[in-house]
Amino acid sequence: IQEVVDTGVLWARSCTSSNPAQILVASTVTSTHWCPLEIGWVKLNTDEVSSIRGSNASIGGVFRDSPASWLCGFSMRIETLLAGGTTSNKLQELRLIHQLLCRNWKVQIRHISRSPNKVVDHMAKIANDYSNNVKIFEDPPSSILGLLFDEQ
Template identity: 30%
Template sequence: FLWQGLHSALPTNQVRADRRLTDSSTCSRCSCPHETILHALRDCPFSREVLVSGGFTFSVMDCFQWLKGIILHKDAIKLSITLWWVWQFRNNMLFTAEPWTISVVRRKVTLSMVENNVYNAKRCLGDESTRWRPPEHPWVKLNTDRSWLTGSYAMGMGGAIRDWTGMWRGGFSRGTLHGDALRAELLALEDGLTCCWEGGFRKVRCECDCLGAAMLFQERSMDRDYLHNHYDVIRRIKRLLARDWVVYVSHIPREINSVAHTLANWGVRNIGSNVFWRSPPEFVLLQLGKDSMS
C-alpha cells in the first residue's frame, strides 16, 4: 500500500485521469478539483478528521517526502495502519451504500493495532503457564481486581466476565473513596459476583491476583469473620457464595489479570462511577487481545 503511494500508483481520481481511465480528477467526497494521492490520504477534510489526533504532519507538500517521513517515523506501524484505514474509508464512502462514521474508522485503527500487538506477542511468547485461559463449557470466568491510591484512599474496582470461548459476557468499573487496598479487592469480588448472579450465570470460576482475598473464601464458615476489619464485605460475599450456584475463587498471577486491572484503573480515575460494560470498552481491547492468544 505505501509502496503504491510512493510510486504514484494508488488509483485516486487524479491518477486515473492522468492515465485516461476516467474523465474527472475531482474528489468524489469533497469536490476538490484534483484528488491527488496526498489529497486522498491527508488533505481531504474526511481524511484529515481521522488523522488530526494521530501525530501526522500537514506541512510537507511533496507526497513522496511525506510518505517517506511516515515510513522512517518512530511510530511507523501506527501511522501506516492509520493511513491504510483512511484509504479504506475513502473507498467505503465511494463504493458502498453504508458509509462508516469517523468513530468507526478510529475503532478499526485501534483493533488493527491490537491485532498487530497480539501477533508480535505470539512471536515472542514464553511460558504458557502465564497465560489467561478460558473456563471449560458451560462455565464462565470472572476476573476481578482493584486499584488503590495511597494518598487519597481512593478505590477502583473492576472485573470482566468471559465464557468458555473467551467471549465477553459483561464487565464493570466502579470508583469510590475511603478504603484500603484489601477492601477494594473484596468490593471488586462482591461487585463481580453480583454481576454474575444477576446475569444468570450459575457456574462461575472467579480469579483475582490478591492471595489474601482469595484465601478468605476457601473456608465458607462465618464463625470468625467478625474479627476481620472488613467483616461487613466478607459476610456479604459469603452470603452470595451460599446461594444456589457453584463458585470457585482462586488466586492467579498479576500478569494474567490485566483486563480486570485496566477496568479497575478506569474506576479509580472516575470516582463516583458505577458502570456495567455490556461490550468491551476501547481502552481494554489490547489486554483482551493478549488474552485471546489462549
C-alpha cells in the first residue's frame, strides 16, 4: 500500500505543477457517481487540493474493496508551492507512474468529478492538519463518517 500511496503523491505533485487550464481542457469525466467494483478489485480514489492563496497543496486518498468497505485512507501535505505554482520536475514522477502501470496487474484509470468524490476531497483537505509525512488511516476519520454513509 505504501508504494501505491507514494505513487499517488507523485501523481498529485505532477498535476499541481501543471498548468490548470491545460488539465481542464484535456480532462474527460467518465463517471458522475461513486461506482461499485467487480469482486476482486480494489479501488483507489485520490484528490489533490491547493489552498486559496495557492501556497500549499495536499493529497488524500481512500482504498475500498468491491462492496465499498473502507480498507484504508491517507492524507498528506505534499508541497509548499513556489511562486508561479512550480513544485518539482515531472519526469521522474512520470517514470515511476509508468513503471507501476507496466506491472503484471490490471489497472483502470477513470476520472470522477469532485461532487461525487467528497470523501477523498475531504481527505485531501484535512492533510493540512499534518506535516509533510503521509498520515495513514486504518479507520475512517470521524469527520467523514457522514460522507461515507451518504455515498452508499
